[in-house]
Amino acid sequence: MTAVRQDAWSPDDDLILAEVTLRHIREGSTQLAAFEEVGERIARTAAACGFRWNSCVRKRYEDAIQIAKQQRQKRSYLRKQNVAATSQVSSLAVLEQDERGFKGDIGSLDEGLSIDAVIRFLRTWKTTYQELSRQIRSFEREVKDREEELIRLRAENERLSHEVNSAQTDYRTVNDDYKTLIQIMDRARRLTVLTEEDDAKPRFKMDANGNLERIE
Template sequence: MTAVRQDAWSPDDDLILAEVTLRHIREGSTQLAAFEEVGERIGRTSAACGFRWNSCVRKRYEEAIQIAKQQRQKRNYLKKQAIVATPHVSSIAVYETEERAFSANAVSTEDALSVDSIIRFLRQFKTTYQDVSRQIKSFEKELRDKEDEIERLREENERLSKEVNNVQTDYRAVNDDYKTLIQIMDRARRLAVLTHEEEAKPRFKMDANGNLERIE
């Protein structure tokens, strides 16, 4: 079974991050606001989203970022032109006019580049997918090697534990024999001392006249 990190970014997460960030760029918002929105949608912190964007996802969408910036510039330009041309129009009407103009321009730009962008994105996604697949296979092999190593160490530990138990049993037996030998040697020493003392005492016998004489 392949172990998957709980904090790993999925392709869907990267796609949401790219779509929201590009939308904020087009609308003239900040990337921080985009990261906060993405974080709320996928359950991550804005800092994690920002790090993912700058370290990985941004590289795949360089051309899309430039298009979004151009659309933002055109959006701002059209907004200024609408305000200058119709100074007495209400703010709501100006906004609606600008939105229609921006949408028409965006459609024409996206129609011209959408096919190339999609093809490029799919190629990049395929390359990324292949890289991820290779990494997963490498991690699986490393995991199997670690499991084999753990099993080998477990068997080695069991063998050494049995050897230690055997050595401890032999040690207790030898220790008991040693104590018994010491006790035997101690008793033999005391008997030897008593025998020597008895032999060293003078002995006497009585002769026919009733006198005691020493026996050598």
Template sequence: MTAVRQDAWSPDDDLILAEVTLRHIREGSTQLAAFEEVGERIGRTSAACGFRWNSCVRKRYEDAIQIAKQQRQKRNYMKKQSFVATSQVSSVNTIDVEERSYKNDSITEESLSVDTVIRFLRQWKATYQELTRQIKSLERELRERDEELFTLRGLNEKLSHEVNSAQTDYRTVNDDYKTLIQIMDRARRLTVLTEEDESKPRFKMDANGNLERIE
């Protein structure tokens, strides 16, 4: 763990901070990595090194920073050119190998042409037979699916007919039930009226004009 120092920055500390930071800039690294390296060397935190660089040291090394950035750009350019050159050499080697391989194939082409054609025809025959077998299998499966579909359609029509018949029977039974309920309701009302009529006292008038109750 980096120690935390409370003393002031010395000229040597500033010089180390400047040298390490400029080196990281030249090499394409980050300033944060530079501050961490300086902190480990002089016993300060990376945050303290960063604050010191931005607030004080950076101003004294503006020209050096621009030179370091130019060196970094030149370094990156050289790396890129080296990569391109390596890629070109690799491509040339690949082309040379392919050309030599083609030449070798050309040398043996006549001697292997008949065998190659026979092998190709045998492979094609095997492939054709396999495709034919798969087609026949698919056709058989398709016929089975058509038969199954025909059977399901017939069953569906039968069930639809039974459902329609059941609905018709239900409506008939329901209408008969409603009719029966109406008849029973009328009979109940007639019974109640008859009982009420029988419970009422009945009278008749005698020869003298008087009312006489009939039991």
């Protein structure tokens, strides 16, 4: 059972499809048979090969298709002539000569198409490389911006940490001063109360006769 590939068609796949299909046309076979043979060789379905041929590859091989059809007609004609002709050797010589000429034409065509495929691949690769380079530059700029932002945030965090530490130190100082002030005020209040109590107590003195006399 032929495996079904899901990847894109490569230039080599297209070339195999063209070579096999042209050979089947030239030999008087059907395109369906060609697609089945190609499918077995490149692990694709015959339907996928047929769709690829009709939608893309066929357009690039119009001239080769016409040559293959002409060769098919010549082969058919020569087969008929060989049946009726008395000189089968001569007919076979003509057929072989035509076959060699056709193969030479197809070989030249395939060579040109292979070069075109390489050129297309290189152009595609160049475009892809340029796009990747642009994305890499964009990522590098983004990374640089992120690094600068990180440095700024670290500096801001350090500044805020210093401010928090300073505020905590000021708070502890003020709190200590406040406690000290409360203690001073409390001692002053107690001294004031004691002084008032001392002033409120009656005082006496003894006169010459030995009697106590209250001092106002």
